[in-house]
Amino acid sequence: xxxxxxxxxxxxxxxxxxxxLKCEQHLGHNAMYWYKQSAKKPLELMFxxxxxxRVENNSVPSRFSPECPNSSHLFLHLHTLQPEDSALYLCAxxxxxxKNIQYFGAGTRLSVL
Amino acid sequence: AQSVTQLGSHVSVSxxxxxxxxxxxxxxxxxxxxxxxxxxxxxxxxxxKYTSAATLVKGINGFEAEFKKSETSFHLTKPSAHMSDAAxxxxxxxxxxxxxxxxxxxxxTLLTVNP
Numbered sequence: 212x213x214x215x216x217x218x219x220x221x222x223x224x225x226x227x228x229x230x231x232l233k234c235e236q237h238l239g240h241n242a243m244y245w246y247k248q249s250a251k252k253p254l255e256l257m258f259x260x261x262x263x264x265r266v267e268n269n270s271v272p273s274r275f276s277p278e279c280p281n282s283s284h285l286f287l288h289l290h291t292l293q294p295e296d297s298a299l300y301l302c303a304x305x306x307x308x309x310k311n312i313q314y315f316g317a318g319t320r321l322s323v324l
Numbered sequence: 325a326q327s328v329t330q331l332g333s334h335v336s337v338s339x340x341x342x343x344x345x346x347x348x349x350x351x352x353x354x355x356x357x358x359x360x361x362x363x364x365x366x367x368x369x370x371x372x373k374y375t376s377a378a379t380l381v382k383g384i385n386g387f388e389a390e391f392k393k394s395e396t397s398f399h400l401t402k403p404s405a406h407m408s409d410a411a412x413x414x415x416x417x418x419x420x421x422x423x424x425x426x427x428x429x430x431x432x433t434l435l436t437v438n439p
Contacts, residue, residue, distance in 0.1 A: 217367075256426060308422075312370055314370075318367055
């Protein structure tokens, strides 16, 4: 049973839709991460939050908008996406930024039509 | 910036055979090194982590990895493959210093175990 839960597990959206991905961690961690996993490519770090403050934005297009209302929840708001944004989006958490063992959720499989 | 190379995007072994998954990194400073496993439709799960305490690191499910600084390698091994080991395996390296939360992942190696 993972301590990091992501919803929904699957999402299909059109290029004009607005949707949100949700991540919740039950581990008492202070740092949370969004990654993009595309076929045949390494995981790409998108955003990092520590104590609800964004500490990393890895040149991610503005059509992806993260939100961290508290240390247990992380959202990724999506709007006007492109087909090349179709991927598995993984959320992870760690105790803090110094403790770099990251615990991953099962991901949201996103398809942009 | 760090980089990680995993040799072989797909490795196939017979059940009971040795598993060897290769990982090389580029760094002038010994970093933290990780192996993660991803089972179908699941997130990544930590197998083991190198922290400079010992060059041979034992992980879960019978896996271990050996850090070789001279070869900048961190290969993952398991003496005897089990059907349940079929999954994708990712090697990762952290940045040094205050950015060690940033992990650079390899492209992954898909392990197939044949009966």
